[in-house]
Amino acid sequence: MQKKLVPDYIEKLEVYQAGKPIEELAREKGLTKISKLASNENPLGPSPFAIREMTNALWDVHRYPDMFAHQLKSSLCELYKLKPQNIILGNGSEGIMGYIVRAFLQPDEEVVTSENTFIGFLILAKSVGAKLIQVPRKADYKYDVVAMAKKITQNTKIVYIANPDNPTGTYITKEEFDYLMKHVPDHTIVILDEAYFEYAQSTWDYPDSMTYRYDNVLTLRTFSKAYGLSGIRCGYGFGHEYLVGNLHKVKLPFEPSLIAQQGAYGALKDYPHLLRTLDNNREQHEILFDYLASHDLNPIKSVTNFVTLKTGSEEASLFLYNELLNHGVIIRPLRANLMPDHIRISIGTKEEMNHFYEAMSQVLPRYKEKFGTKI
Ligand SMILES: Cc1ncc(COP(=O)(O)O)c(C=O)c1O
Structure with a gap:
């Protein structure tokens, strides 16, 4: 191409790599028994209440969805004692992150976050030419909030915190959150990405953002994880009317889709399904x-639906990943998170986990022979 059509910061981006789909592995290896433990999904599947709402909604797909998503917002308002003007919905919480960067981030403004955190937001921030300031983690893999606070400047537009974090599964405590907030100026927006909130909420020192009221904090949650609805793409966010109102100006009006709105609405009515999900996970x-x-195998303590472990080298990570694939088990190597010497395993059903243990019993002796017992 003669003429440069794309800014440098877009050309430098790499396409996001999702967990390997079940169908792809089935095709490649001719396997029938596959356990996907790669994308932190709900292994129990969606609630039957969600399925019923989505099925009923199929009859109305010739109509545009309600752009105010009245029904779903009302359920969220009731659940969290909020006003509709404090809620934003989107195509997954990543959809809302897209609105956030569009509304608030300009080229060369800074985003302060941790190293090796959720890639989705980092890609979006880079896609508008923002500068990423990524602070090293502490030895126990937790965010270093003291070091992060030191990096906040006049030019810091966003502080991004995944709490709990993906891919480490660690979290910042109430005390750490309070410390950070004392150092965040008014011109900086804090994104609290709580995609795994439901799994962490019973941890005594986990800061449930709904109990705080900061004008510059935006909380993001999702129906993709504990609610078992990754496939329909529906996420929600809470924040001050000023922030939420401006997000609505850049939001695509008919996101989330009708099916997504109805599925999420149904899921919220099925609390027992959520409890079963959390019980299985625990x-x-x-x-x-x-x-x-x-x-x-060096697991990192996590409060989520996945466990990350240190293998010691990229070669060891890829060995485990590829060998487990041969047995029909999909896990996640973490090269894209710049943690090539780590892998992540999502929690599945009892049957899926037994499949993983059976596969490991075949793979581990050779793994230990090659890479040693202690890493
Ligand atoms: C920390 C974190 N935030 C956000 C997301 C995106 O979730 P959604 O499906 O709601 O876009 C994920 C998905 O893996 C995640 O791990």
Whole structure:
């Protein structure tokens, strides 16, 4: 191409890499039994209430959805004791992140965040030419809020915090959040990405953002994780009317779709499904963590629906990833997060986790032979 059509900061971006889809692995290896433990989805699937609402909505897809999403917003208002003007909806919480960068971030403005955090927001921030200031983590993989606070300047537009964080599964405590907020000036917006909130909320020192009222904090949550609706793309955010009002100006009017709105509305009515999801996660998470620890596999303590572990090298990570694929188990190597010497395993059902343990029993002896027992 003769003429440069794309700014440098777009050309430098890399396309986001999602977890390997089940169908792709089935095609590649001719396998029928596949367990996907790669994208932190809800292994129990969606609630039947969500399915019923979405099925009923199919009859109305010749109409545009309600751009005010009255029904879904009313349910969220009731659940969180909020006003509709404080709520923004989008195509997944990443859809809302897209509105955030469009509304608030300009080229060369700074985003302060941690190293190795959720890539989705980092890509979006770079896509508008913002400058990323990524602060190293502490030795225990947690965000270093003291170091982050020191990086905030006149030019800092956004502080991005995934709490809990993906891919480490760690979280910032109430005390750390309070510390950070004391150092955030009025001209800086704090994005609290709480995609895994439901899994972390019972942790005693986890700062549930709904109990705070800061004018410059935007909380993002999603129906993709604990509510089991990744496929329909529906996320929601809370914040001051001023921020939410401006996000609405750049929001595409008919996002989320009719099906997404109805699925999310149905999911909110099924609290028992959420509880079953959290119970399964708690049980299987504990078993997985103990399994990894007892095999000297360095799991990081997490309050989410996944566990990340240190393999020690990219070669070791890819060995585990590829060998497990041969057994029909999909996990996630973390090269894209600049943690090539780590892998992430999402929590599945009991059956899926047993599939993982069976596969590991075949793979581990060769892994240990190649890479040693202690890393
Ligand atoms: C921390 C974090 N935030 C946001 C998202 C995106 O979620 P959504 O499906 O709502 O766009 C993810 C998905 O993996 C995530 O891990």
